[in-house]
Amino acid sequence: MQANIAIGVEYQGTAYCGWQFQKHCLSVQQCLEKALSNIANTPIAVQCAGRTDTGVHAIGQVAHFEYESQRPLRAWVQGVNTQLPKDIRVIWAQSVPENFHARFSALARQYRYVIYNRSVHSAILADRVTWEGRLLDEHRMNVAAQALVGEQDFSAFRAAGCQAAHAKRNVQSIEVSRQQDFVFVDIQANAFLHHMVRNIVGSLMMIGRSEAPVEWIASLLSQGDRTLAGVTAPAAGLYFVNALYPPEFNIPQQPLNRLLWQGS
Secondary structure, three states: EEEEEEEEEEEEEOOOOOOOOOOOOOOOOHHHHHHHHHHHHOOOOOOEEEEEEEEEEOEEEEEEEEEEOOOHHHOHHHHHOOOOOOOEEEEEEEEEOOOOOOOOOOOOEEEEEEEOOOOOOOOOOOOOOEEOOOOOHHHHHHHHHHOOOOOOOHHHHOOOOOOOOOOOEEEEEEEEEOOOOOEEEEEOOOOOOHHHHHHHHHHHHHHHOOOOOOOOOHHHHHOOOHHHHHOOOOOOHEEEEEOOOOOOHHOOOOOHHHHHHOOO
């Protein structure tokens, strides 16, 4: 009997060339499929909610796979984790209907970008946050960011190599906030373009440093020219937080306070 299994995956992306399998380097997908296949004693292929780039982390990535037999759900957590490197973990597993697809069933994705805003970088948090030594004005950044809300053309924040058919995306919410030395950019959208979050953050940081006016984000959107926007922010600060699904699938959501080192 064929089963459709959804799993929640957490990983620190520093050592990997992103989620997607690539021939020339080690990916999260490659490690996960190998571990699942070892436990299943048959090749397993997984589909994920959102592909992450080199160095990007996740606390709530969702993936699914099909398996031709019955196996206790705990095997897909406890058993698979014995086969994974220490910086990748399966955190839950559950049966889902055959019409569930980790990517195509998702209604939205949530990302958090973490900036460590202190004059001296942290040795403890290296590769897990983006450091900015100059003081950022998170209030200016938050006001500017609201121009991004809604269904719009995000060509100004799209990587040159992006393979999406078009640049229209619906940003449902974005908030810039501070907790002590940490500045957070939380963004939710129906989908994201390649490097979209990091390109947005790069421009918002310029506004936070008063190198550009608050109105600049709206201007960039209207011009649609990537070359006019800020640099791409580093991958180290970006976290895939959640994929959101219709309630009938009962997919767990990960709270932001799972990133306890942020003081959230």
